[in-house]
Amino acid sequence: MGAALAAGLLVRKPAARIVAVDPDPGRARALLPRGAAVDVRDRLPEAVRPALVVLAVKPQALPVALPPLAASAAGRGLVASIVAGARVEALRRHLPEARIVRTMPNTPALVGAGVTALWAEASVTAEDRQRCDALFGAVGTTHWLPAEAMIDAVTAVSGSGPAYVFAVVEAMARAGAALGLPAPLADVLARATVAGASAMLAVPGADPAQLKAAVRSPAGTTDAALRVFEEGETLQDLLSRAMEAAHRRSIELGETVA
Ligand SMILES: NC(=O)c1ccc[n+]([C@@H]2O[C@H](COP(=O)([O-])OP(=O)(O)OC[C@H]3O[C@@H](n4cnc5c(N)ncnc54)[C@H](OP(=O)(O)O)[C@@H]3O)[C@@H](O)[C@H]2O)c1
Structure with a gap:
């Protein structure tokens, strides 16, 4: 995710100066586009005073990654964390002088089509917010939240959401094959x-309810399928149950991280 952000920023702002810190610089470089102008280091250079630090490690790496950041000038500036479950209060214990923004991006950022929700604590300035918008806006759209607790709900919608869509594609392909299509063809069609439905949704003003109604002729094939979604445990019930589980898990993780 850190490499995707760096690559996205360089596309929008080729003059951006980016230092990446990773214990395995070779592996980190391999995640970047070939020739990307990123200075990859195995530790935080003492002299660097970045306009913005992005914390992009796994939650379990925080106890190792935070102390060197806290000991450097970089740890006294603007820090945007993408670490799932890491609450600002927990990050603050390690970074007492930082201005912290907590974010939840999602994996479509890897192809420039991400959506990132952000929450800023009180010390974060308007200029800090613009810097975050410039970075996360380089790989998708940005949305500021009025309360940190909303990050858990965002995780359930857009953080984990791409996987729900991948699961739907897998299920549609399997069901298509069960109806007699060659499996590769069912996969391509699903x-x-x-992808086509997503492109229609991306048209400004597109309304999913209207788009659905437009392909649902009474007693037609789509109507027959959608009726199944609306009977017994409905699609809405199933998704609500799944997203409540993601929401609960996000809250639980927040109680254990850092
Ligand atoms: N993937 C998502 O959809 C998504 C969405 C929202 C938020 N997030 C959050 O984004 C974070 C990163 O996820 P990811 O999928 O990009 O994980 P990842 O591919 O494992 O990336 C983490 C990077 O951090 C490096 N690292 C480990 N210890 C470090 C240290 N002490 N100092 C500096 N760098 C260190 C790792 O290097 P090595 O591999 O060389 O150890 C690796 O390059 C996670 O906290 C996750 O919760 C992910």
């Missing part, structure tokens, strides 16, 4: 359908 992917292209979700």
Whole structure:
């Protein structure tokens, strides 16, 4: 995710100066586009005073990654964390002088189509917010939240959400094969359908309810399928149950991280 952000920023702002810190610089470089102008180091250079630090390690790496950051000038500036479950209060214990922004991006950022929700604590300035918008806006859209607790709900919607869509594609492909299509063809049809439907949703003003109604002729094939979604445990019930589980898990993780 850190490499995707760096690559996205360089596309929008080729003059941006980026230092990446990773215990395995070779591996980190391999995640970046070939020739990307990123200075990859195995430790935080003492002299660097970045406009913005992005904390992009796994939650379990925080106890190792935070002390060198806290000991450097970089740890006294603007820090945007993408670490799932790491609450600002927990980060603050390690970074007492930082201005902290907590964010939840999602994996479509890897192809420039991400969506990132952000929450800023009180010390974060308007200029800090613009810097975060410039960075996360380089790989998708940004949305500021009025309360940190909303990050858990965002995680359930857009953080984990791409996996729900991938699961739908897998299920549609399997069901298509069960109806007699060659499996590769069912897979191609399911992917292209979700990609096409996503493109329709991306048209400004597109309304999913209207789009659905437009393909649902009374007593037609789509109507027959959608009726199944609306009977017994409905699609809404299933998704609500799944997203409540993601929400609960996000809250639990927040109680254990850092
Ligand atoms: N993937 C998502 O959809 C998503 C969405 C929202 C938020 N996030 C959050 O983003 C964070 C990163 O996720 P990811 O999927 O990008 O994980 P990842 O691919 O494992 O990336 C983490 C990077 O941190 C490096 N690292 C480990 N210890 C470090 C240290 N002490 N100092 C500096 N760098 C260190 C790792 O290097 P080595 O591999 O060389 O150890 C690796 O390059 C996670 O906290 C996750 O919760 C992910």
